[in-house]
Amino acid sequence: GAVVSQHPxxxxxxxxxxxxxxCRSLDFQATTMFWYRQFPKQSLMLMATSNEGSKATYEQxxxxxxxxxxxxxxxxxxxxVTSAHPxxxxxxxxxxxxxxxxxxxxxRLTVV
Amino acid sequence: xxxxxxxxGPLSVPEGAIxxxxxxxxxxxxxxxxxxxxxxxxxxxxxxxxxxxGDKEDGRFTAQLNKASQYVSLLIRDxxxxxxxxxxxxVPVSGTYKxxxxxxxxxxxxx
Numbered sequence: 593g594a595v596v597s598q599h600p601x602x603x604x605x606x607x608x609x610x611x612x613x614x615c616r617s618l619d620f621q622a623t624t625m626f627w628y629r630q631f632p633k634q635s636l637m638l639m640a641t642s643n644e645g646s647k648a649t650y651e652q653x654x655x656x657x658x659x660x661x662x663x664x665x666x667x668x669x670x671x672x673v674t675s676a677h678p679x680x681x682x683x684x685x686x687x688x689x690x691x692x693x694x695x696x697x698x699x700r701l702t703v704v
Numbered sequence: 705x706x707x708x709x710x711x712x713g714p715l716s717v718p719e720g721a722i723x724x725x726x727x728x729x730x731x732x733x734x735x736x737x738x739x740x741x742x743x744x745x746x747x748x749x750x751x752x753x754x755x756x757x758g759d760k761e762d763g764r765f766t767a768q769l770n771k772a773s774q775y776v777s778l779l780i781r782d783x784x785x786x787x788x789x790x791x792x793x794x795v796p797v798s799g800t801y802k803x804x805x806x807x808x809x810x811x812x813x814x815x
Contacts (some may be wrong), residue, residue: 594755596782598747601804606812624801626803628792634807635806635807635808636748636792636803636805637805637806638803638804641802683745684811685747685748690800692738692750692753693738693749693750693794693801693803695749696746696747697746697747698745698746698747700745
């Protein structure tokens with residue numbers, strides 16, 4: 593199956609700093625990628641749709657100025673959590689759609 | 705607001721038994737349905753997809769779909785302790801690739 597690689601798998605950052613998470617489709621081109629967030633014991637919640645060469649589409653309640661998404665190529669989308677706070681600590685997962693959704697390994701973000 | 709609902713569990717079954725996981729969805733226009741398995745701290749992995757009414761079997765797994773009742777289920781036969789995980793039902797919003805996930809059902813298979 594198609595492979596989606598996400599990096600880093602874990603990151604700890606200080607409150608107020610920014611963190612960038614990368615999502616790459618390794619063996620196919622993805623014009624659209626998706627970013628999800630998952631809090632403990634909860635399901636995946638879609639944050640935004642990342643579109644290659646255009647602005648991301650954010651779900652209701654997601655701050656676009658806080659969660660910056662860049663999809664500069666057909667194989668790479670990045671999510672930057674700006675001015676991170678402890679409440680942003682979560683599991684962030686990207687996916688790319690080919691014939692089905694393929695998920696990255698996820699990034700565990702801890703803001704201290 | 706499109707919704708996908710699952711019983712959060714935990715659902716406990718003895719090893720070798722059949723585990724039955726259920727999911728209902730609100731979008732009548734949905735055409736495809738997916739079951740994912742997620743181990744703690746890991747990303748979801750696809751178990752089954754189903755597009756037509758009826759049953760679809762793959763090894764120990766059987767997905768069942770009833771579009772009239774807006775209901776999709778997953779049966780796991782001969783359950784193993786390694787099947788212990790959270791099972792997520794996912795339904796794309798009709799006309800898009802955006803997945804709406806259910807809350808997931810935590811399955812425990814007791815050895």
